Amino acid sequence: MCMIGVLPMVLFSPVLGDWEFYLLLVLYLNKDFLNGQSPLKRLLDTQVQQETDTPANEWQCFLRNTTFITWPLEILAVAITGRRRLGDYVANTQVADVSKSTDSWRKELAAYRVTAYTFYTLIGTRLYSLLLYALFSWLGF
Known part of the structure; x- marks a missing residue:
């Protein structure tokens, strides 16, 4: 997924501009927010x-x-591990097979309720974006 999503973001950021890159970054960082599932x-x-x-x-x-x-x-x-990636160790998670859900993503989105984790994620996303911006500015990108 990184190769598919992040590499084009880096390659096209000079053409698109900074704000598009960071918008795509926010979407990528939070792609699994709904019930732990990205569209893929x-x-x-x-x-x-x-x-x-x-x-x-x-x-x-x-x-x-x-x-x-x-x-x-x-x-x-x-x-090395066969299943878990570095991010899984950081977040103490794993990707597992699940049975096909009968609910559509629209129903799950309608049932979604904001929690404290939602706010932590919003703050974390903003801070992470600022840190990457500072890093890229320091590197001259």
Whole structure:
């Protein structure tokens, strides 16, 4: 997913501008917020879960995705462990197969309720974006 999503973001950011890059970054960091499933995970019937086999909360999904910047290490971690990537160790999560949900994402979105984890995720996303902006500015990008 990193190769598909992040590499084009970096390549096209000079053409698109900074704000588009950071918008895509926010979407990428929070792609699993709804019941621990990104759109691709829904198609593949998989879900980001806690160690207790319950869906990961928004904060855990965000933490799991913050390690995208180290994607070569992510690939190495999956190659060594066979299942969990570096972000899974940071967030204490795993990706597991789930049965096909009968609810559509629209129903799940309508049933979604804001929690403290939602606010932690919003604050964390903003801080992470600012840190990346500072890093890229310091590197001259």
